[in-house]
Amino acid sequence: MHSFGYRLNGLLTFAVTILALMCVIASLSDNLNIPSPSAEIQIMNINWFQKQPKGSDEVSLRMNISADLQSLFTWNTKQVFIFVAAEYETRKNSLNQVSLWDAIIPAKERAKFWIRSSNKYRFVDHGKNLRGKEFNLTLHWHVMPKTGKMFADKIVMSGYSLPEEYI
């Protein structure tokens, strides 16, 4: 430590190493948080339900999404990314997932909300399997940290179904 440069280098490297350790501990502290989120989705209306010219079924629906995701936020949370997916089974595939809507929640205050919206992304099938189909609507969320591990989880809501004939 015999010169200005040596001491400066020593200080900076030690400071950055300790900062990395602090970030690791901050990420580990996220595990202490036990979230208790809740969500509800109602299908208000089926706008239309058509067969596309190329042959695939497509449906447009209007949803009322309400959720309370405030317990997901910790001091180490940057934002929460949520999306709603429709999940159903066909003869060809045991699981089909179609993302209908998503949003980014930047702060805890905005995590308790309701929104009425038609699907942001097209609900299209691979084929003509949607008539009378029963499906689940699942709200997925990804808790994105400021530093460290990202947590992802979901709530499955079942009991939705599409009309028997095209509208």
Next chain:
Amino acid sequence: MDWQGQKLAEQIMQIMLLVFAVTAFVAGYVLGSFQMMVLVYAGGVTLTGLITIPNWPFFNRHPLNWLDPSEAEKHPKPQVTVISKKKGSKK
């Protein structure tokens, strides 16, 4: 800085950084603010730098006793006599 001063500077630096790191983390966690942790830590690093990096006088309390120049003249450096043993050369 003298040797004792260098050791002192290194010790002060390590201890101060660790103390500020713990303080910053606790402050950030209790207040629920990541930004607070980073700000307290950055302030701590700067303060530690101001105390340990420049050559303050209190780091030089055990100065080394270099030999006085007039003393050195009284004891001239011994001359090294070179005995060359090259083949085929006569001096």
